[in-house]
Amino acid sequence: SSELTQDPAVSVALGQTVRITCQGDSLRSYYASWYQQKPGQAPVLVIYGKNNRPSGIPDRFSGSSSGNTASLTITGAQAEDEADYYCNSRDSSGNPLFGGGTKLTVL
Amino acid sequence: QLQLQESGPGLVKPSETLSLTCTVSGGSISSSSYYWGWIRQPPGKGLEWIGSIYYSGSTYYNPSLKSRVTISVDTSKNQFSLKLSSVTAADTAVYYCARHPSERDHDFDYWGQGTLVTVSS
Numbered sequence: 001s002s003e004l005t006q007d008p009a010v011s012v013a014l015g016q017t018v019r020i021t022c023q024g025d026s027l028r029s030y031y032a033s034w035y036q037q038k039p040g041q042a043p044v045l046v047i048y049g050k051n052n053r054p055s056g057i058p059d060r061f062s063g064s065s066s067g068n069t070a071s072l073t074i075t076g077a078q079a080e081d082e083a084d085y086y087c088n089s090r091d092s093s094g095n096p097l098f099g100g101g102t103k104l105t106v107l
Numbered sequence: 108q109l110q111l112q113e114s115g116p117g118l119v120k121p122s123e124t125l126s127l128t129c130t131v132s133g134g135s136i137s138s139s140s141y142y143w144g145w146i147r148q149p150p151g152k153g154l155e156w157i158g159s160i161y162y163s164g165s166t167y168y169n170p171s172l173k174s175r176v177t178i179s180v181d182t183s184k185n186q187f188s189l190k191l192s193s194v195t196a197a198d199t200a201v202y203y204c205a206r207h208p209s210e211r212d213h214d215f216d217y218w219g220q221g222t223l224v225t226v227s228s
Contacts, residue, residue: 033214035154042203042221043154048214086154088213095169096144096156096213 002091004032004099011105012077020072022087022099032070032087034063037101043086047072074104082106109133111204111219119198119226125191129204129219130184137162137182142207144215145178145189147200155200159207160187167210194226 004024012018022032031050035043045054047063060075070089074081087099115127129143136143144159158168160178168176172191180187191198201223205215 035215042218043215044218045214045216048216054216088154088215090213093170094211095167096159096207098154098156101153 002026002093002097004087004089004097006085006087006099006102008100009103009105011107012074013107014079015076017073017075018077018104020074020085020102020104022070022072022089023068024089024097024099025068026090026092026097027065027068027070030089031065032063032089034061034070034072035086035088036081037084037086038082046085077104077106079106109206109217111206111217113202113204113219113222115222115224117223117225119194119224120228121195121226122193125189125194125198125202125224125226127189127202127204127222127224128186129188130186132185135182136180136185136187140209142210143180143187144205144207146203146205146215147198148203148221149197149200156213157189157191157202159210161210165210196226198224199226200224 034047037043051063062073084101086101091097110132112130119125142159145157160166175192177190201221203221205218
């Protein structure tokens, strides 16, 4: 199917580890990229490829994949990590496709 | 540092054509193998890819919007543009321009700040 499914909301206690997941058939063949979006701001790429971080992204962000599920893990979540997170991969035609987004709350 | 900046009318009437331009600074739109894309986000909702263009003019579009979308490039001005015809209220969104490495690689690494376009009479 041409969908990427994310949990609408996830919460984590300050300093703890949280995993945000993205499910879709295309993830069996292609890596997902992950974007962080804070209110009123443009998305920021945080993970791409197998597990690559653009310059300036803290190493507490990591990515992984298994079967039809891609995951973004934040190890030691900080208050500034509270944001919406979107995964991105492909649809059945190879075009870009975004997941519905996950709102992360840091408690 | 590469920068992208969207510009265009913030208000468009129903049935008319939405037109936006993305100006690229800090690098040449035609000096590398990158593609340049448009992505939109309706208020309170998720991201939707609209289409992408290479500096040569090669384009590909989201099939759900393809009949109404035209993306073009002006390398002399280091700009690329979006036209979306026959707009309705459902096209109200923040429109972003962004860069990605290739037609097969859709890691959007640089984004504009976004511009809100409202469709209303």
